Structure formats: C-alpha cells, structure tokens
Amino acid sequence: MQIQSYLFFNGRCEEAINFYRKALGAEVEMMMRNSDSPEPMPQLPPGMENKIMHASLRIGESTVMMTDGECKDDVKQSAFQGFSLSLDLPDAAAAHRQFDALAEGGQVVMPLEKTFWSPCFGMLKDRFGVSWMVGVHDMEAKG
Known part of the structure; x- marks a missing residue:
C-alpha cells in the first residue's frame, strides 16, 4: 500500500508545477489538461479548457499529484490546512x-x-x- 499527496490549486496548478520544477527539481511525469480528456466534460465552465485536470510530479523518490480542481471564484487562495x-x-x-x-x-x-x-x-x-x-x-x- 502507498499513500500519496494530491494537491488542489484552484486555478494555479501550472504556476505551482513551474515553481516546484525550479525550487525542487521536480519532474513532470504526467500532465493532462481538461481539453485533453478522452471523454466530453459537459459541466466544464468556460475558460477551464486549458486548466490542469491532473498532473503527477516526481520529487526525489516521491510522487506528488495535483490539479487545478474546480477553480471556484470565491476561493482566492488554496486553503491547505492540517498537514505538511x-x-x-x-x-x-x-x-x-x-x-x-x-x-x-x-x-x-x-x-x-x-x-x-x-x-x-x-x-x-x-x-x-x-x-x-x-x-x-x-x-x-x-x-
């Protein structure tokens, strides 16, 4: 069994990926934008096509997964609490x-x-x- 982190960046995922690549030498193992989905996404709000549906980064020997998530307008900054x-x-x-x-x-x-x-x-x-x-x-x- 393995536990991996999955982070939601509310529209800032690509910025986070670039930051972690620079800061930690993270390697992008996989990245899929909403527009790359093999199945139609009818509930996708306009302007979300190029947002990150899923990304997987390799940092050292670990994998960290991330997404833009739902990109809600009322959330200005991701509220990461209760873990490090x-x-x-x-x-x-x-x-x-x-x-x-x-x-x-x-x-x-x-x-x-x-x-x-x-x-x-x-x-x-x-x-x-x-x-x-x-x-x-x-x-x-x-x-």
Missing part, C-alpha cells in the same frame, strides 16, 4: 538550498536551525499556502 509535506535531505547545505527556494514568495514559520532531533530543521508555507517541513534526519550529518 516533509522534505528529508542529506545535509544542511541541501536543506538550506531547498528551504530558501520553497520560501521564495512564501512565509517562514520556523527558520532552519538545530533541534534535538535534527542538525537542521525548519518549517514554511510556500507561495501557494502549502506547508513544508524541511530537515535532515541524520544526526551525524553536518548541521
């Missing part, structure tokens, strides 16, 4: 690179610092409101 994506890196230098890249346009919740469980750990919300925990789990790694 955790990014485990081999050393502090890598943690700082990825943390700084994800924090661009976002909000640092806890700066990267040494903790009792990690030589380097921090938390942030990226520009899309996705919460991230970035750290090094190996206490022997340089912090």
Whole structure:
C-alpha cells in the first residue's frame, strides 16, 4: 500500500508545477489538461479548457499529484490546512538550498536551525499556502 499527496490549486496548478520544477527539481511525469480528456466534460465552465485536470510530479523518490480542481471564484487562495509535506535531505547545505527556494514568495514559520532531533530543521508555507517541513534526519550529518 502507498499513500500519496494530491494537491488542489484552484486555478494555479501550472504556476505551482513551474515553481516546484525550479525550487525542487521536480519532474513532470504526467500532465493532462481538461481539453485533453478522452471523454466530453459537459459541466466544464468556460475558460477551464486549458486548466490542469491532473498532473503527477516526481520529487526525489516521491510522487506528488495535483490539479487545478474546480477553480471556484470565491476561493482566492488554496486553503491547505492540517498537514505538511516533509522534505528529508542529506545535509544542511541541501536543506538550506531547498528551504530558501520553497520560501521564495512564501512565509517562514520556523527558520532552519538545530533541534534535538535534527542538525537542521525548519518549517514554511510556500507561495501557494502549502506547508513544508524541511530537515535532515541524520544526526551525524553536518548541521
């Protein structure tokens, strides 16, 4: 069994894909726009044809799936709450690179610092409101 994240970006999915490609070196494994659907989508509102129906990104050894979702007008920003994506890196230098890249346009919740469980750990919300925990789990790694 495997659990994977599926994120809804309310019309900003392509922007998020480009951001994660730059910030994390994510690779697009699959991307389908609404207009690529093999079946007609009669309920699709006008202007939604080029929005992302489904995308799958490879980030390191993990897969993160995403979509534009329903793109409701009353939702200005995705409201990601109650979870964080955790990014485990081999050393502090890598943690700082990825943390700084994800924090661009976002909000640092806890700066990267040494903790009792990690030589380097921090938390942030990226520009899309996705919460991230970035750290090094190996206490022997340089912090």
